[in-house]
Amino acid sequence: RMSGDIPEERAKLLAAVANVNLPSQPPPPPQIQDGPSPAEFETPLELVLASALEIFLEFMTKYCTLGPLYAISQPLAVLKTRAVYRTLQQSAVPTPRIQEVDEEGNLVTPPRPQLPPVTWRRLRSEEGSSALWMGWHSRLLHMSAWQGGAVGLFDVAVYFPGNSTPALLMKSIGSIFSTICVTHPLDVVQTRMMAGTAGYTKTGVYQGLMRLLKDDQAYDGIGRTMLFHVLSVPVRFGYLGWFTGVGWMLALYPLERRAAIARLERTQTSNPDAPPVKRLGWFESYRDTGFQYYACLTFVELTVSAISSALLDVALEALENSAGE
Numbered sequence: 001r002m003s004g005d006i007p008e009e010r011a012k013l014l015a016a017v018a019n020v021n022l023p024s025q026p027p028p029p030p031q032i033q034d035g036p037s038p039a040e041f042e043t044p045l046e047l048v049l050a051s052a053l054e055i056f057l058e059f060m061t062k063y064c065t066l067g068p069l070y071a072i073s074q075p076l077a078v079l080k081t082r083a084v085y086r087t088l089q090q091s092a093v094p095t096p097r098i099q100e101v102d103e104e105g106n107l108v109t110p111p112r113p114q115l116p117p118v119t120w121r122r123l124r125s126e127e128g129s130s131a132l133w134m135g136w137h138s139r140l141l142h143m144s145a146w147q148g149g150a151v152g153l154f155d156v157a158v159y160f161p162g163n164s165t166p167a168l169l170m171k172s173i174g175s176i177f178s179t180i181c182v183t184h185p186l187d188v189v190q191t192r193m194m195a196g197t198a199g200y201t202k203t204g205v206y207q208g209l210m211r212l213l214k215d216d217q218a219y220d221g222i223g224r225t226m227l228f229h230v231l232s233v234p235v236r237f238g239y240l241g242w243f244t245g246v247g248w249m250l251a252l253y254p255l256e257r258r259a260a261i262a263r264l265e266r267t268q269t270s271n272p273d274a275p276p277v278k279r280l281g282w283f284e285s286y287r288d289t290g291f292q293y294y295a296c297l298t299f300v301e302l303t304v305s306a307i308s309s310a311l312l313d314v315a316l317e318a319l320e321n322s323a324g325e
Helices: 008-018 044-091 120-127 129-133 136-158 165-195 205-215 222-231 242-251 253-267 289-324
Strands: none
Touching (some): 044 136, 044 289, 165 205
16 A cells, blocks of 8 residues: 555554664563462451462362272271280280299299280271271371361462572471471371270260360370471372382381370370380381281372372373364
8 A cells, every 4th residue: 555545643653663673682471470469469358268268179179089098098097007006005914913933933924915916807806897997087187187288378378479499498398397287186186096095986086186185185296297297298299209109108117106106105094014115126117017007008098099190190181182172
């Protein structure tokens, strides 16, 4: 078209655009935020409600995904806990007061009676099949609140300024430690339910928590338990592969055993004649009966999790391909 056909106002606009010196460098990419900043909320109450909703959604996600997994592996978790608890029960068995005389006329104290080993057949015959799933709900609540709370709390912390690499690391560590401290009473309840201790066998989670608070035992063994949970974070959140994750969790068994004993230790009635609980060394713990159940538990849970993740990836890829077509 001829320039004369162009209206005067449009011609001036085109001339102004032609005379603009465009920069040689491309514009910087836009900054992408992981979530809304606190300034986007009008009141602090809105920020609190949004944070609570974020944590609740993460909790429900873990609750729905861990429920079927723990329904499969719960019998192994119960047997492992019963085997560890048998150590405390054996130490509480009183020494026979009747003394015998040997051939030389010396007084001999008979050995302490040994309790029968923990097996699934004996547990099922003595307490019923339901005992193999004892403490399933409390364990599910504990792990869902811990893992979901840690993820949700970290997502909330990212909303606030200061997201450099060291700051993100501190926010992650703070989220993990905070949720472990808050959910530790649930850990004590689920351990005592699975062990079948008196007062925790035929009761609910709420009643168990109230009993802990009444007896001032809600934070028994929190030090070793916190250390175990922190060291198991790479496996719990899927940072390690299957083979490495199984080896890592098996290496942590001595620490897990000591943490479980610390959560159960004050459930035994004090016996002045009872010897102290035998403290096995780090490598001696692998000869304990509970390690066999713990190894099977770790294998089953990580295998089921890996298969579920693979099936989910296949399903998502199929949906993307169908949507693209």
